[in-house]
Amino acid sequence: MKFPLARTHRLHELRPSHCGQRVTLMGWVNRVRDLGKLVFIDLRDRWGLTQLAFTTDVLVTPLAEVLAVRDEWVLAVQGEVAARPQEMLNHKLPTGEIEVQVTQWQVLSTAEVLPFPIAEGANITASDSTRSTYRYLDLRRSPVKDSILQRVKLVRAIRNALEAHDFLDIETPLLYKSTPEGAREFIVPSRIQPQHFYALPQSPQLFKQLLMVAGFDRYYQIVKCFRDEDLRADRQPEFTQVDCELSFVDQEQVLTIIEQVVQLALQEFNPDYEPRPFARMTYAEAMDNYGSDKPDMRYGLKLQQVDTEIFAGCGFQVLEDVVPADGEAIYAIKATNCGDKFSRRDFEQLQEVVRTAGGAGLLWIKVQQTLDDASAWQSPLKKYLDAARVQNLTKLLSLQLGDVVFLSVGERQRTRLALGALRVHLAERLQLCDDQQQCWLWVTDFPLFVRDREGKLGAAHHPFTRPHADDVQYFGSAPDKIRACAHDLVLNGVEIGGGSLRIHEPELQRQVFAALQLSAQEIDRKFGFLLRALRYGTPPHGGIAIGLDRLAMLLSGNSSIRDVIAFPKTHQGTCLMTAAPTTLPAEVLRDYHIKVD
RNA sequence: GGGGGCGUAGUUAAGUUUUGGUUAUAACGCCGGCCUGUCACGCCGGAGGCCGCGGGUUCGAGUCCCGUCGUCCCCGCCA
Numbered sequence: 001m002k003f004p005l006a007r008t009h010r011l012h013e014l015r016p017s018h019c020g021q022r023v024t025l026m027g028w029v030n031r032v033r034d035l036g037k038l039v040f041i042d043l044r045d046r047w048g049l050t051q052l053a054f055t056t057d058v059l060v061t062p063l064a065e066v067l068a069v070r071d072e073w074v075l076a077v078q079g080e081v082a083a084r085p086q087e088m089l090n091h092k093l094p095t096g097e098i099e100v101q102v103t104q105w106q107v108l109s110t111a112e113v114l115p116f117p118i119a120e121g122a123n124i125t126a127s128d129s130t131r132s133t134y135r136y137l138d139l140r141r142s143p144v145k146d147s148i149l150q151r152v153k154l155v156r157a158i159r160n161a162l163e164a165h166d167f168l169d170i171e172t173p174l175l176y177k178s179t180p181e182g183a184r185e186f187i188v189p190s191r192i193q194p195q196h197f198y199a200l201p202q203s204p205q206l207f208k209q210l211l212m213v214a215g216f217d218r219y220y221q222i223v224k225c226f227r228d229e230d231l232r233a234d235r236q237p238e239f240t241q242v243d244c245e246l247s248f249v250d251q252e253q254v255l256t257i258i259e260q261v262v263q264l265a266l267q268e269f270n271p272d273y274e275p276r277p278f279a280r281m282t283y284a285e286a287m288d289n290y291g292s293d294k295p296d297m298r299y300g301l302k303l304q305q306v307d308t309e310i311f312a313g314c315g316f317q318v319l320e321d322v323v324p325a326d327g328e329a330i331y332a333i334k335a336t337n338c339g340d341k342f343s344r345r346d347f348e349q350l351q352e353v354v355r356t357a358g359g360a361g362l363l364w365i366k367v368q369q370t371l372d373d374a375s376a377w378q379s380p381l382k383k384y385l386d387a388a389r390v391q392n393l394t395k396l397l398s399l400q401l402g403d404v405v406f407l408s409v410g411e412r413q414r415t416r417l418a419l420g421a422l423r424v425h426l427a428e429r430l431q432l433c434d435d436q437q438q439c440w441l442w443v444t445d446f447p448l449f450v451r452d453r454e455g456k457l458g459a460a461h462h463p464f465t466r467p468h469a470d471d472v473q474y475f476g477s478a479p480d481k482i483r484a485c486a487h488d489l490v491l492n493g494v495e496i497g498g499g500s501l502r503i504h505e506p507e508l509q510r511q512v513f514a515a516l517q518l519s520a521q522e523i524d525r526k527f528g529f530l531l532r533a534l535r536y537g538t539p540p541h542g543g544i545a546i547g548l549d550r551l552a553m554l555l556s557g558n559s560s561i562r563d564v565i566a567f568p569k570t571h572q573g574t575c576l577m578t579a580a581p582t583t584l585p586a587e588v589l590r591d592y593h594i595k596v597d
Numbered sequence: 598g599g600g601g602g603c604g605u606a607g608u609u610a611a612g613u614u615u616u617g618g619u620u621a622u623a624a625c626g627c628c629g630g631c632c633u634g635u636c637a638c639g640c641c642g643g644a645g646g647c648c649g650c651g652g653g654u655u656c657g658a659g660u661c662c663c664g665u666c667g668u669c670c671c672c673g674c675c676a
Contacts (some may be wrong), residue, residue, distance in 0.1 A: 029638075031637080031638095033634095033635050033636065033638055033639095034632085034638090035632060035633060035634070035638075035639090036631070036633065037632080037633050038632090038633035038634065038635080039633095039635095040634080040635055040636065040638085042636070051635090051636070053633095053634085053635090055633070056633095057633095070627095071626090085634075087634090088634055088635080088636090090635095090636055092636085093636080096636085097612075104618075113607060113627060114607080114608090114626080115608070116607085116608050116609085116626090117608075117625075117626070119637085120637095125608090125609080126608055126609070127603090127604090127608085127669090128668065128669065129604095129667075129668050129669085130607095130608075130609095131650060132668090179676090181676050182676030183674080183675050183676070184674085199655085202675090202676080205676095227675060228675095229674055229675045230598095230673085230674060230675080232670085232671080232675090233669090233670070233671095235675070237668080356671080356672070357672095358672095366668095371636035393617095409598085418670060418676080450676095458676065459676050460676080461676070462676050463676070465676095516676095554658095568665090570668070570669085571669060571670080572667085572668080573667070574667095576667095576668090
């Protein structure tokens with residue numbers, strides 16, 4: 001039975017008002033319900049479901065042929081929209097008040113038995129590897145499909161917001177030059193230039209700066225970036241950034257304009273979103289109060305430094321031995337009224353959390369029975385806490401009965417980071433995070449440099465980041481003190497974006513390269529093109545790159561960025577569907593001048 | 598580079614220790630039959646297994662040991 005293949009409606013839109021209309025529908029078989037002389041098929045497309053009814057009363061073909069139809073076949077049907085009897089309405093379905101009584105139909109495509117159920121409402125999910133192998137089927141499933149659709153909506157909203165603010169979408173090359181300063185790169189051999197290699201960009205950083213030199217004030221690009229590093233739940237070898245750059249701006253303007261763009265995009269993405277100014281915090285404040293450069297502001301559990309005087313002479317070695325002059329400190333986190341939620345074994349687990357995060361160890365105090373007498377408390381410290389110390393601690397931390405105090409001791413930065421990790425762990429454990437809440441935060445004034453384990457200076461962000469004008473004086477004497485005009489955008493404890501003002505003076509840029517101990521030849525070979533460009537009239541400029549995958553992940557309520565990428569890689573960087581990467585035949589490698597053992 | 602979890606019908610899991618032992622269990626799916634108001638339809642019947650792979654211990658291994666592969670999570674790494 002053949003009829004013209006032109007859909008009259010999508011599968012979410014038929015209503016009682018369409019009753020009596022002759023319609024042509026197409027889609028996948030979501031489910032077949034065979035009642036003998038009556039067969040129902042739910043037909044599905046990306047918009048929704050519509051129930052088809054097949055009966056001998058109106059069907060012009062044998063009903064037996066319908067019984068051969070299986071899940072996920074692709075059908076085209078013609079029929080009449082009919083109201084369902086009052087007691088047969090399905091209120092779970094937007095189209096649940098009607099059905100289509102099929103007169104003729106055709107099979108557009110059959111499907112083999114599926115590796116996992118796809119139908120709406122199917123509650124068994126296959127393993128990640130099975131789903132990845134059949135990603136195109138997984139994408140038909142509602143939660144997965146919805147996440148991708150949310151991402152599509154987000155991208156559209158971001159693009160609209162950027163366009164509304166006069167940003168220009170300009171593409172930059174993917175075949176780029178190797179600049180092995182930061183992450184490891186993906187390398188692309190050149191066939192035409194023997195033994196020469198392109199690299200795939202870790203970000204379009206230098207090209208967007210060159211676009212500013214070129215005069216394209218307000219550039220953006222929603223662009224793939226590549227890093228050949230090990231993967232995580234929130235890290236893929238190729239990922240997408242919303243890359244932005246503006247000219248003739250100071251840092252305040254960058255933050256203001258980007259914040260406006262993000263707010264505008266969020267409002268289009270979710271009309272219920274109520275814009276509130278993003279919080280601001282310096283890196284120093286973030287580290288000191290939260291032990292993190294990307295604090296989750298949805299809950300408290302702030303870090304508090306404890307004066308070493310309180311424990312002087314207490315008899316407990318670990319606390320007595322702290323030497324502030326050597327950069328050591330005691331930090332505490334108070335968890336309010338949750339003593340009953342922690343057993344001795346729980347504390348041991350938490351100790352492990354702190355150690356994994358690089359902390360030296362963890363001490364705890366369960367404040368119970370009385371506020372005045374530590375002998376009633378539960379703590380490895382209790383016999384070292386005399387009345388005066390109890391009083392000091394109670395006052396410092398405003399202790400109440402039922403509170404739990406966590407203490408960690410050691411080198412300042414390590415200890416803060418370890419307690420920062422504990423803070424995140426505690427919040428999850430005590431369920432302090434409201435999934436509906438969005439806490440946006442700008443973190444500013446990062447250090448310009450960080451030292452690696454050998455003490456060698458490296459760029460904290462990247463070497464094109466502008467140093468704070470007040471701190472340039474420290475270049476020769478104390479480079480660790482130099483703050484950068486850098487900013488990170490944080491949402492609920494996740495780094496969503498990072499950016500900075502850039503250096504637009506060749507001499508200052510040279511100074512930074514020199515501080516990073518690049519020789520004059522290296523500077524010239526790697527970044528000569530940049531220094532040359534900066535000499536030809538470069539406006540002050542700055543920008544940001546926003547991690548689209550992570551943002552889409554958070555806004556769609558997922559916990560892995562794989563959920564918002566149509567075809568993600570596995571944890572090992574492979575593709576189970578296509579089996580990439582592969583080896584290559586010797587003759588191909590020869591063309592590319594590559595020898596393999 | 599290091600640590601950990603998992604791997605059993607098409608799929609998801611139970612069984613793996615304390616205890617190695619007859620025919621490896623269930624649900625969903627699949628196949629066949631019945632049913633004109635279902636919508637996770639129902640009822641009856643059936644098929645389906647290299648227990649990831651290789652080696653070892655043992656009379657005997659899904660179960661114990663060694664190795665290996667795959668996948669997930671974490672640390673390192675991610676200027």
